[in-house]
Amino acid sequence: MDNGTDSMLDMYLFETNSLMEQLDELLIEAEKVEEFSTDDVNEIFRIMHTIKGSSAMMEFTSLNQIAHHIEDLFFYIRENGMDSIAPELKKSLFNLMFKSTDMLRTEIEKVENNEPLTENIDNIIGEINSFLNKISNTSSAADSPEDTGGNDGPSVAELNMELANCPDDDAPFFIKVIFEEGCGMENLRAFMLVNALQDLGLPFRFYPDDVENNSASAQAIVEKGFFLALLEEEHIEKVINTITGTSHIHSYEVIENARLKGAQAEGDPDKAAEAKPADTVKDTPAPAASTSPAEAPAKQAPASRAHSGPVKQSLISVNLSKLDALVAIVGEIVITESMVTSSPDIQGLKLDNFMKSTRQLRKLTKDLQDLAMSLRMVPVSGVFQKMNRIVRDMKQKLNKDVRLTIIGEDTELDKSIVDGISDPIMHIVRNSMDHGVEVTSAERVAAGKDPQAEIILSATHTGSEVIIKVEDDGYGMDTEKILAKAANNGLLIKPESEYTKKEILGLLLLPGFSTNEEVTEYSGRGVGMDVVKRNVESVGGTVSISSELGQGSCTTLKIPLTMAIVDGMEIAVGQSIFTVPIANIRQSFKVSNEDVVYDAEGNEIVKCMNEFYPIIRVHQLYNVETEVTNIEDGILIWVEASDTSYCLFVDELLGEQQVVVKPLPSYLNNFNIKNSGISGCTILGNGNISIILDILSLYEMAQY
Amino acid sequence: MSEDTKIIIDDDMDEVGEIEVEKERFLTFRSADLTFAVNTKYVIEIITNHSITTLPMVPEYIKGIINLRGQIIPIVDIRLRLGKPSIDMENNESNCIIVLDIDSISVGIIVDSVSQVVDSELSKISPVPVNNQRELVNGMISLDVNNVVLLLDCEQLVDTQTI
Numbered sequence: 115m116d117n118g119t120d121s122m123l124d125m126y127l128f129e130t131n132s133l134m135e136q137l138d139e140l141l142i143e144a145e146k147v148e149e150f151s152t153d154d155v156n157e158i159f160r161i162m163h164t165i166k167g168s169s170a171m172m173e174f175t176s177l178n179q180i181a182h183h184i185e186d187l188f189f190y191i192r193e194n195g196m197d198s199i200a201p202e203l204k205k206s207l208f209n210l211m212f213k214s215t216d217m218l219r220t221e222i223e224k225v226e227n228n229e230p231l232t233e234n235i236d237n238i239i240g241e242i243n244s245f246l247n248k249i250s251n252t253s254s255a256a257d258s259p260e261d262t263g264g265n266d267g268p269s270v271a272e273l274n275m276e277l278a279n280c281p282d283d284d285a286p287f288f289i290k291v292i293f294e295e296g297c298g299m300e301n302l303r304a305f306m307l308v309n310a311l312q313d314l315g316l317p318f319r320f321y322p323d324d325v326e327n328n329s330a331s332a333q334a335i336v337e338k339g340f341f342l343a344l345l346e347e348e349h350i351e352k353v354i355n356t357i358t359g360t361s362h363i364h365s366y367e368v369i370e371n372a373r374l375k376g377a378q379a380e381g382d383p384d385k386a387a388e389a390k391p392a393d394t395v396k397d398t399p400a401p402a403a404s405t406s407p408a409e410a411p412a413k414q415a416p417a418s419r420a421h422s423g424p425v426k427q428s429l430i431s432v433n434l435s436k437l438d439a440l441v442a443i444v445g446e447i448v449i450t451e452s453m454v455t456s457s458p459d460i461q462g463l464k465l466d467n468f469m470k471s472t473r474q475l476r477k478l479t480k481d482l483q484d485l486a487m488s489l490r491m492v493p494v495s496g497v498f499q500k501m502n503r504i505v506r507d508m509k510q511k512l513n514k515d516v517r518l519t520i521i522g523e524d525t526e527l528d529k530s531i532v533d534g535i536s537d538p539i540m541h542i543v544r545n546s547m548d549h550g551v552e553v554t555s556a557e558r559v560a561a562g563k564d565p566q567a568e569i570i571l572s573a574t575h576t577g578s579e580v581i582i583k584v585e586d587d588g589y590g591m592d593t594e595k596i597l598a599k600a601a602n603n604g605l606l607i608k609p610e611s612e613y614t615k616k617e618i619l620g621l622l623l624l625p626g627f628s629t630n631e632e633v634t635e636y637s638g639r640g641v642g643m644d645v646v647k648r649n650v651e652s653v654g655g656t657v658s659i660s661s662e663l664g665q666g667s668c669t670t671l672k673i674p675l676t677m678a679i680v681d682g683m684e685i686a687v688g689q690s691i692f693t694v695p696i697a698n699i700r701q702s703f704k705v706s707n708e709d710v711v712y713d714a715e716g717n718e719i720v721k722c723m724n725e726f727y728p729i730i731r732v733h734q735l736y737n738v739e740t741e742v743t744n745i746e747d748g749i750l751i752w753v754e755a756s757d758t759s760y761c762l763f764v765d766e767l768l769g770e771q772q773v774v775v776k777p778l779p780s781y782l783n784n785f786n787i788k789n790s791g792i793s794g795c796t797i798l799g800n801g802n803i804s805i806i807l808d809i810l811s812l813y814e815m816a817q818y
Numbered sequence: 819m820s821e822d823t824k825i826i827i828d829d830d831m832d833e834v835g836e837i838e839v840e841k842e843r844f845l846t847f848r849s850a851d852l853t854f855a856v857n858t859k860y861v862i863e864i865i866t867n868h869s870i871t872t873l874p875m876v877p878e879y880i881k882g883i884i885n886l887r888g889q890i891i892p893i894v895d896i897r898l899r900l901g902k903p904s905i906d907m908e909n910n911e912s913n914c915i916i917v918l919d920i921d922s923i924s925v926g927i928i929v930d931s932v933s934q935v936v937d938s939e940l941s942k943i944s945p946v947p948v949n950n951q952r953e954l955v956n957g958m959i960s961l962d963v964n965n966v967v968l969l970l971d972c973e974q975l976v977d978t979q980t981i
Binding site for chain 2: 446689690735737738776778779780782785787790792795797801804805815
């Protein structure tokens with residue numbers, strides 16, 4: 115892994131790990147009731163879909179493959195419902211799921227530790243596939259699922275034993291101890307371990323058995339490891355305790371004697387078979403069949419301790435509510451600071467030292483505020499860069515000539531929002547690559563387009579929201595096809611002829627809709643768009659699709675800025691003080707009566723830069739008493755929000771200030787205050803409250 | 819009850835029932851010549867002389883919002899809420915704001931004056947006669963002879979349905 119992809123790897127690990135955590139929690143909860151709800155199935159499907167996609171992107175084949183097969187399995191379950199699975203199979207489904215997630219986890223750990231990934235994953239995939247076959251073919255459900263476990267177990271274990279170079283011994287358990295690389299004198303260290311174990315008074319044998327007097331055995335230990343052969347299962351724990359207490363031990367592994375076990379299993383197949391699935395359930399992180407389950411967690415703990423590389427530590431996750439609290443407190447500090455420094459008690463006094471200290475304080479609070487803010491704000495470039503990689507990989511796989519143009523990647527968004535839109539954007543870009551762009555460049559040339567297709571990914575600030583667009587110049591959406599497909603899937607709720615184009619495109623966002631019959635590694639199955647919609651809505655945004663057949667399509671995500679601190683312009687209207695976000699202000703100017711023209715209904719209009727804009731008088735709109743009613747006495751502020759532009763008439767400008775946005779009390783939501791042009795409020799330096807205007811909704815409200 | 823609450827505790831309330839009776843404490847206040855009682859579990863504090871920032875586009879009885887140590891609290895004028903004429907804030911020395919926390923919704927109510935805190939057995943709370951049902955009242959407590967107070971229905975005060 116070269117340095118360039120390090121941050122991507124960080125992100126991948128962080129994301130995948132949190133998904134795995136989610137999955138674990140879900141599985142454990144679901145197992146309690148021995149049932150997956152529809153939501154669970156969808157969720158697992160989504161998690162696997164994401165892991166599949168991002169692993170493919172990072173070229174972690176084993177992860178990709180496992181996730182892909184689990185996805186297939188859950189695709190079947192989603193289609194046929196949980197009820198289609200015989201009750202006795204459900205248990206093995208859980209076992210299988212736990213086993214698979216363990217496998218995924220082990221692989222992720224290897225990625226973290228920069229170790230090569232397991233190349234041969236046929237075993238687990240075979241299990242998933244055979245399970246899928248089993249449930250999809252209910253007639254063969256009679257095959258007891260335990261058989262697979264029983265038969266597979268020993269063979270895998272045996273394989274592992276060979277890999278581990280287990281010595282010839284008929285003890286049922288081995289512990290393979292590996293010393294830290296380059297610690298030297300391995301034979302003596304092994305002997306010390308043997309001595310320590312002998313103190314326990316347990317029967318055991320060790321290999322190589324000549325560590326005490328043969329210094330050449332050190333080399334053998336380095337190469338193959340040092341083996342302890344135990345006779346009783348209950349001794350393992352004690353031995354492990356001793357091992358973990360010994361220094362210079364890199365890792366150890368408990369290995370069941372598969373040759374012996376295989377023989378046992380033949381004699382008593384039921385017992386061996388039953389033991390297996392039951393155990394795997396108990397211990398989630400059991401990495402593979404090679405370790406006996408009870409020891410698995412113990413084994414993993416020291417291993418990861420020894421390994422924990424730099425990859426893991428460069429990112430920590432902090433509860434967002436803590437950050438919120440931090441930002442709120444910093445906001446209070448900023449306000450209090452200006453309350454102290456501009457306190458009326460010290461006005462007119464000449465306090466040199468005091469002024470010096472307050473200047474310092476102001477600078478520090480400013481730094482603190484910037485820092486607190488920067489904690490939450492991240493550029494979207496991280497997400498956008500991920501798309502580069504996706505487009506590149508898909509270009510090769512699908513053999514399409516596409517270039518990705520990224521615009522505005524420096525646009526900053528709240529961290530939680532960036533996380534929330536990463537998946538949706540990935541889905542949309544994949545959809546564009548897969549279904550949007552023409553299959554061959556000849557097709558494009560025939561349609562009179564540039565042979566190279568283009569996908570434009572852009573982010574722009576528009577004051578109160580960030581607009582993220584994914585545009586492609588491919589086929590465009592065929593509304594008739596969409597309608598037919600939606601009708602097929604039973605998604606229509608009124609006669610086809612009554613659907614407007616906008617509504618038809620809206621159908622794409624419904625769950626279970628997909629225009630592409632084929633399922634590919636990257637997209638299809640319609641998992642994309644409804645998930646996109648859900649994710650974007652969960653951060654308070656909206657999704658819309660526009661498209662011209664033959665010209666391409668454009669998916670627009672409108673993401674609100676839940677910024678806690680904004681630059682605002684304080685304005686006065688009568689006794690009230692309002693804050694207008696600086697981002698919305700284009701210009702402020704004085705006008706004379708002659709500049710104002712009237713439309714047919716007597717509304718005031720003013721001309722700026724050769725365009726006419728309506729004037730909204732804040733004092734009239736909000737019924738504020740003021741002496742400034744003559745347009746020449748007050749001042750006009752030309753404001754703009756997305757595609758709305760108009761002028762506000764206010765008494766005077768009080769000055770620019772950074773303000774901490776506070777939401778209005780929830781009680782006031784009863785009065786539809788959100789739609790009355792108010793987005794929140796803020797506390798000024800003197801403790802008074804200023805109301806923050808929402809330029810967009812203020813205009814909409816003024817229309818009624 | 820928060821410790822900075824400034825209320826005069828009525829001394830007459832010392833007598834303790836011999837048998838364990840369910841008692842609750844109520845803060846009584848006057849508004850438009852009526853005496854109301856509000857359960858003290860809702861009361862956060864009583865404040866005076868707070869400058870209220872008026873809000874546009876809300877019903878008249880929402881007087882605005884105040885900044886209470888960094889917390890934004892909406893203010894309801896109980897008189898206006900009950901359909902009575904508003905009091906003259908300037909000329910009334912005793913009026914104050916009772917800050918309530920009702921199911922974690924904070925709201926301040928403007929009242930003419932606060933009177934006292936009383937303990938009352940739950941059994942002494944009687945329902946309002948059907949014919950006399952009115953907004954924001956969900957019971958009556960008779961404290962002693964000639965002294966009946968109306969129990970303020972806090973849930974209804976913040977209930978979205980009835981607004």
